Amino acid sequence: KRPAGAPDRELAKPVKKVGIIGAGLMASQFALLFARKLRVPVLITDLDQSRVDKGLEHISGEIDQMQEKGRLTADDANQVRALVRGTTDTGEYADCDWVIEAVFEELGVKQQVFAEIEPIIPETAVIATNTSSLSVEEIGARLTRPERLVGFHFFNPVAVMPLVEVVRTPGTDDATLATAMAVAKQLGKSAVITADRPGFVVNRLLAKVMGEAARALDEGTPMPVVERALAPIGLPMGPFELIDLVGWKVAAHVQDTMAGAFPDRFYASPNLHALADLDEPLVKSKHGKVEDLSRAAKKQLKL
Numbered sequence: 001k002r003p004a005g006a007p008d009r010e011l012a013k014p015v016k017k018v019g020i021i022g023a024g025l026m027a028s029q030f031a032l033l034f035a036r037k038l039r040v041p042v043l044i045t046d047l048d049q050s051r052v053d054k055g056l057e058h059i060s061g062e063i064d065q066m067q068e069k070g071r072l073t074a075d076d077a078n079q080v081r082a083l084v085r086g087t088t089d090t091g092e093y094a095d096c097d098w099v100i101e102a103v104f105e106e107l108g109v110k111q112q113v114f115a116e117i118e119p120i121i122p123e124t125a126v127i128a129t130n131t132s133s134l135s136v137e138e139i140g141a142r143l144t145r146p147e148r149l150v151g152f153h154f155f156n157p158v159a160v161m162p163l164v165e166v167v168r169t170p171g172t173d174d175a176t177l178a179t180a181m182a183v184a185k186q187l188g189k190s191a192v193i194t195a196d197r198p199g200f201v202v203n204r205l206l207a208k209v210m211g212e213a214a215r216a217l218d219e220g221t222p223m224p225v226v227e228r229a230l231a232p233i234g235l236p237m238g239p240f241e242l243i244d245l246v247g248w249k250v251a252a253h254v255q256d257t258m259a260g261a262f263p264d265r266f267y268a269s270p271n272l273h274a275l276a277d278l279d280e281p282l283v284k285s286k287h288g289k290v291e292d293l294s295r296a297a298k299k300q301l302k303l
């Protein structure tokens with residue numbers, strides 16, 4: 001059955017080489033997924049070789065773990081390893097038919113990245129962005145062919161989370177949308193098509209939970225109390241454990257975007273921002289249960 005709003009799947013274009021811009025945590029997680037599931041060459045790039053190397057190391061470590069756990073045979077592991085390559089030369093993207101970016105969540109940076117890559121890639125290539133809450137249409141403002149732009153939003157941890165949000169802008173054409181839906185399916189993900197609105201669907205809901213948890217912290221409720229209080233609701237993770245997983249910077253950015261778009265409905269927490277400045281995991285866990293904020297976090301908040 002065709003998902004709501006999906007165009008005819010016959011329109012989907014084949015993807016024979018994937019180009020990923022960014023080699024950070026999200027990018028390297030989905031680079032591995034593309035290689036494993038599509039079995040096509042995957043290129044990653046970043047600002048400098050050391051960032052590219054870090055991404056490749058992360059991917060290699062994940063492949064080792066999957067092999068150890070018996071999820072990849074030795075042959076498969078070798079094949080997947082050989083498919084992912086890193087480069088700082090975007091010229092190598094000339095034959096990629098699917099390009100996706102996961103660079104810093106700043107509109108200008110993403111616009112710049114696409115303005116640079118568009119003249120290099122084939123005319124028919126799909127351009128995707130993994131933005132969590134920025135306007136996909138605005139990200140494509142400097143493209144000469146914005147009809148081939150689509151949002152393709154993964155969730156952390158990429159290997160496990162079953163969903164991709166496919167974001168259609170008013171300009172996205174049917175072939176691009178059909179290709180995005182086909183790629184999601186090949187990746188083993190279910191896809192929902194969402195409008196290009198701040199936070200799409202998932203982050204609009206999650207930002208409420210995270211924002212209110214941060215507000216409780218701002219109001220003096222200790223973090224472990226918030227986590228414990230929410231446990232009976234049955235979330236797979238408490239709100240702070242989740243913030244720690246997605247990254248404090250990313251979480252603060254999502255809150256800012258939502259509060260900027262809907263000031264009367266969302267809350268940008270000062271404590272969340274103070275902790276995001278530290279840019280590191282800040283939750284201490286014991287036996288899989290969140291215990292407290294880390295020492296660095298408490299120092300930052302003067303607790």
Ligand code: 3HC
Pocket residue numbers: 131132133154155156157158159160161203206236237242246250251254
């Ligand atoms: N990479 C690969 N596999 C992972 C993984 C990772 N980082 N983390 C966990 N897994 C796998 C484990 O290996 C395990 O697989 P198995 O059952 O085959 O052995 C399976 O996931 C379950 O893991 P665990 O048993 O260790 O732990 P849990 O049962 O507690 O599950 C969890 C961990 C899947 C992360 C679960 O806690 C969860 O679903 N958390 C919520 C995550 C979530 O909501 N993510 C969305 C964040 S929002 C976002 O990303 C958007 C952004 O824009 C902000």
